[in-house]
Each structure stands twice: as structure tokens, then as C-alpha cells.
Amino acid sequence: MKENNQLPADPQFSALLREARVSPGLPPRFQQNVWRRIEDAEATTKPVSWLDVLASLVLRPRFAVAAATLMLLGGVVAGTLEGRQMAQHDAQMNYLASVAPESVR
Amino acid sequence: MNRSLIIVMGALALCGAIFAGSYFTARHATMVCCTRSADDLSWLQTEFHLTDPEMARIRDLHQGYLPKCGAMCAKIAAKKGELDALLGNSTNITDEAQAKMNELAALRAQCQAQMLQHFLAVSQAMPPEEGKRYLDEMRQFTLGGPGQMEQSMSGDTDHEHHH
Numbered sequence: 647m648k649e650n651n652q653l654p655a656d657p658q659f660s661a662l663l664r665e666a667r668v669s670p671g672l673p674p675r676f677q678q679n680v681w682r683r684i685e686d687a688e689a690t691t692k693p694v695s696w697l698d699v700l701a702s703l704v705l706r707p708r709f710a711v712a713a714a715t716l717m718l719l720g721g722v723v724a725g726t727l728e729g730r731q732m733a734q735h736d737a738q739m740n741y742l743a744s745v746a747p748e749s750v751r
Numbered sequence: 752m753n754r755s756l757i758i759v760m761g762a763l764a765l766c767g768a769i770f771a772g773s774y775f776t777a778r779h780a781t782m783v784c785c786t787r788s789a790d791d792l793s794w795l796q797t798e799f800h801l802t803d804p805e806m807a808r809i810r811d812l813h814q815g816y817l818p819k820c821g822a823m824c825a826k827i828a829a830k831k832g833e834l835d836a837l838l839g840n841s842t843n844i845t846d847e848a849q850a851k852m853n854e855l856a857a858l859r860a861q862c863q864a865q866m867l868q869h870f871l872a873v874s875q876a877m878p879p880e881e882g883k884r885y886l887d888e889m890r891q892f893t894l895g896g897p898g899q900m901e902q903s904m905s906g907d908t909d910h911e912h913h914h
Contacts, residue, residue, distance in 0.1 A: 701755035721773030729781025737794035744791040
């Protein structure tokens with residue numbers, strides 16, 4: 647710069663130097679911070695309902711698989727117990743039909 | 752409609768379908784599995800925890816009882832046929848129809864006595880506790896509770912008697 651100052655004044659060059667602005671570099675994690683601030687702003691304006699939370703939970707593959715497995719196992723257990731009870735009842739009715747005719751009950 | 756609501760409703764419907772499908776399949780499979788190769792007496796063995804010798808004794812009693820029961824049933828059916836024929840076109844109960852009703856009632860009582868006798872014999876072939884439980888259950892099924900019908904008709908109980 648000292649050398650520049652020592653050069654004979656060039657009005658055009660001086661004008662260009664004055665107009666030139668050094669753009670500073672972006673701060674670290676600039677883009678992430680911008681998105682975070684956008685999300686925060688949206689969150690304050692539109693509160694998330696419990697239904698949205700539930701829907702987002704349901705759409706998670708891990709949760710969906712766990713729920714389906716639970717339903718399947720629950721159905722199998724309940725069906726087996728009910729089936730066993732019904733079979734036992736049928737067997738009881740068969741025995742009664744063989745020893746105690748309807749006409750005398 | 753709200754997207755989240757549709758997702759939640761769809762998930763619930765899917766869960767219900769999975770549960771119902773597995774429930775009915777398991778129930779049907781269990782029933783088919785349990786009733787296959789089961790004879791009339793299989794219920795006794797599982798319900799009253801009977802050993803094989805006890806079952807063999809009961810099986811003998813059962814086989815001996817069946818022809819008597821069949822013969823009694825045939826008599827009752829014949830008497831009922833006679834009564835139906837008498838009541839068929841008549842507008843009042845004749846003395847003859849009354850006599851047939853008495854005979855039918857007597858046959859039914861005889862059949863019930865024979866049946867109870869069989870239940871007593873079977874209960875004695877079981878361990879005492881199980882035998883008592885068996886006898887109570889058979890009485891309940893064949894004769895109803897003690898004085899159940901009479902109680903319900905007499906108005907002694909607090910039930911509403913509709914006419």
C-alpha cells in the first residue's frame with residue numbers, strides 16, 4: 647500500500663479502490679443456523695398438534711413394525727385361548743348329548 | 752381432511768385388520784386341532800384330570816349305559832308321537848291325552864333317574880373331589896339348579912313377572 651501511495655495519483659484507479667469492498671467470509675455453520683432459525687420461526691407461529699406427533703410416530707418404520715408384531719401376537723394369543731375354550735365347550739356339549747338327551751333335560 | 756388424521760386412522764385400521772386376521776386364524780386352527788380325534792369322552796379326561804385306568808372304567812360304564820339310554824329315548828319318542836297324534840286335531844285335552852301326558856312324564860322321570868344313576872356311577876369312578884364336581888356339573892346341566900324353574904314362577908324372587 648505504501649508503494650501504491652507513492653505512485654502518482656490515478657483518479658480512475660482511486661475511484662475503483664474506493665468502490666471495492668472486501669466481502670467477509672461466512673461464519674461457520676452459517677447455512678445450518680439459517681435453517682434452524684427458519685424452523686424455530688415456523689415452530690413459534692404454528693404449534694404441532696398431538697395428532698401430527700402421532701402420525702409422525704406411526705410413520706417410523708421401527709414403530710410400525712413393532713405395532714404390527716404386537717397386534718399379530720395379541721391376535722394369535724387371544725384366538726388360541728378362545729379357540730381352546732370353544733373346543734372345550736363343544737366337547738362338553740358332545741358328552742352331554744351322548745349321555746343326556748335333549749328330551750329329558 | 753387432515754393428513755395426520757388419515758395416517759392415524761389408516762394405521763388403526765391396519766392394526767385392527769392384523770389383529771382380527773390373526774385372531775380368527777388362530778381360533779379356527781385351535782378348534783380344528785383340538786376337536787380332531789376327540790371322542791365323546793375326551794372332555795371328561797381333560798376337564799376332570801382322569802388317569803387312563805379311570806378313563807377305561809368310565810368308558811365301560813358309558814358303553815353299558817348307551818343302549819339303555821337309547822331304548823329309553825325310543826320309548827319317549829314313541830309316546831310323544833302318540834300324544835301328538837291325539838292332540839293333533841282336538842281343541843281340548845281329552846282324558847286319553849291327559850293319560851298319555853302322564854305316561855310321557857313318567858317315562859321322562861324314569862329316564863332322568865337312569866341318567867342320574869349313571870352319573871353317580873361315573874362320579875364314583877373318579878377321584879372324590881373330581882367326582883363331586885362332575886356330579887354337580889351334570890346335575891346343573893341335566894336338571895338345572897335346585898328348584899330353578901319353581902323359584903322363577905313362584906314370584907318369591909325379585910324378578911319381574913311379565914304376563
